[in-house]
Amino acid sequence: SRQHQLYLTTGSKLYSSLGNVMLVITADTCGRHDTVGGACAAESNTTRYALDKYPMHSCRDNFLHAIAHDPVCERLGMSKRDIPANINFFMNVPVTEAGKLEFADGVSAPGKYVEMRAEMDVVVLISNCPQLNNPCNAYNPTPVRLLIWD
Numbered sequence: 243s244r245q246h247q248l249y250l251t252t253g254s255k256l257y258s259s260l261g262n263v264m265l266v267i268t269a270d271t272c273g274r275h276d277t278v279g280g281a282c283a284a285e286s287n288t289t290r291y292a293l294d295k296y297p298m299h300s301c302r303d304n305f306l307h308a309i310a311h312d313p314v315c316e317r318l319g320m321s322k323r324d325i326p327a328n329i330n331f332f333m334n335v336p337v338t339e340a341g342k343l344e345f346a347d348g349v350s351a352p353g354k355y356v357e358m359r360a361e362m363d364v365v366v367l368i369s370n371c372p373q374l375n376n377p378c379n380a381y382n383p384t385p386v387r388l389l390i391w392d
C-alpha cells in the first residue's frame with residue numbers, strides 16, 4: 243500500500259479512489275484494525291458458518307440498505323457501486339507467514355477508541371457488525387459510540 247503498512251493506526255491516512263486524503267487517524271487506543279478481511283455478507287456467512295445463516299443480518303446488507311435509503315446518499319446519487327473496500331475497525335485479522343488470513347480474538351476492549359480528522363467532506367457508513375456467528379466477539383456484538391465535532 244501507499245503507506246507501507248498492513249494495519250492502520252495513529253498517523254495513517256485514508257485515501258479516496260482519486261488519491262486524495264479523506265481522513266487522518268489522529269489517535270488510536272486499540273492498535274489493530276483490519277483492512278483486508280472485508281465486510282461480512284450473506285454469502286460469506288453461508289460459506290464460513292452454515293447454509294442456514296444466509297438470511298441473517300450482515301454488514302454488506304447494512305451498507306446496501308444505507309446507500310438505498312439514506313437521504314444524503316440519495317441526494318448524492320450514490321449506488322452500491324460507490325461502496326468502497328471497508329475498514330474493520332477494532333477487528334483483529336492477522337496475516338499468517340503463508341499469507342492467509344486468520345480471524346483472531348479481538349484486542350479491543352470497552353473504552354478503546356479511534357479518532358480521525360476529516361480532510362474533506364466525507365460520507366461515512368458504519369455497520370456495527372450484527373452477525374452472531376463469529377467467535378471473535380464471543381458471539382456477542384456490543385454497542386459502538388460515534389462522536390462528531392467541529
Ligand SMILES: [Zn+2]
Nearest residue numbers: 282301371372
Ligand atoms: Zn459484519
